[in-house]
Amino acid sequence: xxxxxxxxxxxxxxxxxxxxxxxxxxxxxxxxxxxxxxxxxxxxxxxxxxxxxxxxxxxxxxxxxxxxxxxxxxxxxxxxxxxxxxxxxxxxxxxxxxxxxxxxxxxxxxxxxxxxxxxxxxxxxxxxxxxxxxxxxxxxxxxxxxxxxxxxxxxxxxxxxxxxxxxxxxxxxxxxxxxxxxxxxxxxxxxxxxxxxxxxxxxxxxxxxxxxxxxxxxxxxxxxxxxxxxxxxxxxxxxxxxxxxxxxxxxxxxxxxxxxxxxxxxxxxxxxxxxxxxxxxxxxxxxxxxxxxxxxxxxxxxxxxxxxxxxxxxxxxxxxxxxxxxxxxxxxxxxxxxxxxxxxxxxxxxxxxxxxxxxxxxxxxxxxxxxxxxxxxxxxxxxxxxxxx
Numbered sequence: 001x002x003x004x005x006x007x008x009x010x011x012x013x014x015x016x017x018x019x020x021x022x023x024x025x026x027x028x029x030x031x032x033x034x035x036x037x038x039x040x041x042x043x044x045x046x047x048x049x050x051x052x053x054x055x056x057x058x059x060x061x062x063x064x065x066x067x068x069x070x071x072x073x074x075x076x077x078x079x080x081x082x083x084x085x086x087x088x089x090x091x092x093x094x095x096x097x098x099x100x101x102x103x104x105x106x107x108x109x110x111x112x113x114x115x116x117x118x119x120x121x122x123x124x125x126x127x128x129x130x131x132x133x134x135x136x137x138x139x140x141x142x143x144x145x146x147x148x149x150x151x152x153x154x155x156x157x158x159x160x161x162x163x164x165x166x167x168x169x170x171x172x173x174x175x176x177x178x179x180x181x182x183x184x185x186x187x188x189x190x191x192x193x194x195x196x197x198x199x200x201x202x203x204x205x206x207x208x209x210x211x212x213x214x215x216x217x218x219x220x221x222x223x224x225x226x227x228x229x230x231x232x233x234x235x236x237x238x239x240x241x242x243x244x245x246x247x248x249x250x251x252x253x254x255x256x257x258x259x260x261x262x263x264x265x266x267x268x269x270x271x272x273x274x275x276x277x278x279x280x281x282x283x284x285x286x287x288x289x290x291x292x293x294x295x296x297x298x299x300x301x302x303x304x305x306x307x308x309x310x311x312x313x314x315x316x317x318x319x320x321x322x323x324x325x326x327x328x329x330x331x332x333x334x335x336x337x338x339x340x341x342x343x344x345x346x347x348x349x350x351x352x353x354x355x356x357x358x359x360x361x362x363x364x365x366x367x368x369x370x371x372x373x374x375x376x377x378x379x380x381x382x383x384x385x386x387x388x389x
């Protein structure tokens with residue numbers, strides 16, 4: 001699920017001035033895609049067959065603008081996505097596909113629990129893979145100027161899959177952002193990391209569990225996954241802990257965190273590694289230690305809330321206990337978060353889009369302004385902070 005990357009808005013297409021820019025006439029844009037495809041060495045007949053009948057999909061743009069679920073705080077988001085049924089189904093799938101998971105772990109070193117978490121969250125273990133026409137979704141998003149540079153290359157990757165017999169421009173469907181299959185991979189990722197796990201000569205991520213799991217494992221390894229290492233662990237913090245030391249930008253040896261009183265909840269911390277203490281809802285809320293493998297989750301998706309929930313769910317599938325939600329201060333509504341983002345922008349902070357979502361830019365700005373106002377530096381925005389600003 002890599003369609004939520006936060007990138008700057010540009011309208012100049014990566015292909016250069018010879019090709020149509022984003023926006024403008026859709027027909028001219030498609031002609032520009034054809035010309036660029038041929039310039040990249042794709043056969044004209046392949047480009048014509050792929051692009052023929054392509055159309056804009058207004059529902060894709062509506063979905064792109066509607067990502068309100070990411071406004072939920074971690075605890076609410078996690079409770080919405082993690083259920084007893086998802087855990088039970090995950091464990092049943094782990095047993096049913098044990099030999100496949102064994103093979104993935106041996107080949108790529110990626111924990112089965114991590115793959116199960118992505119499989120669960122992306123498509124509910126393959127049950128809901130999306131019904132958007134993938135070709136039209138990619139072209140629609142590339143034509144739209146909000147994130148054209150992300151989606152345009154995916155069109156040509158899909159053409160290559162089409163030429164190999166692994167993509168049908170008329171019938172291949174998936175998520176609104178162009179991801180395909182049980183673990184939702186973009187065409188470029190399939191080209192680079194697709195694995196024929198069942199040996200039938202094709203990479204079929206929609207219907208083949210071995211293909212999907214092996215491909216997901218290879219992709220995570222290519223993104224930097226370290227075999228045998230943990231990714232996230234719930235922790236408890238001592239009284240009087242300096243909140244300014246929390247956050248992903250502060251990395252210490254785990255042994256140093258232990259010396260400061262940080263303790264693993266349920267099991268000991270791995271003191272051979274480094275990590276960061278993260279507080280998704282500030283002081284009073286749950287606390288976690290993020291190991292280096294946690295960074296790989298952000299290569300799959302850049303929503304902090306989604307990433308932490310997926311990482312935590314993977315630990316639950318491995319037997320970790322339910323996290324202690326604590327008693328954090330209430331967060332902000334979407335409107336209040338936008339008000340905060342505007343105030344931070346007015347003070348010179350770069351929070352990205354004014355979208356009501358607590359992203360990395362907003363969290364960083366909150367921490368800086370909390371320090372300026374001599375408030376606890378925990379990165380958690382509250383109404384009290386809005387009022388102070």
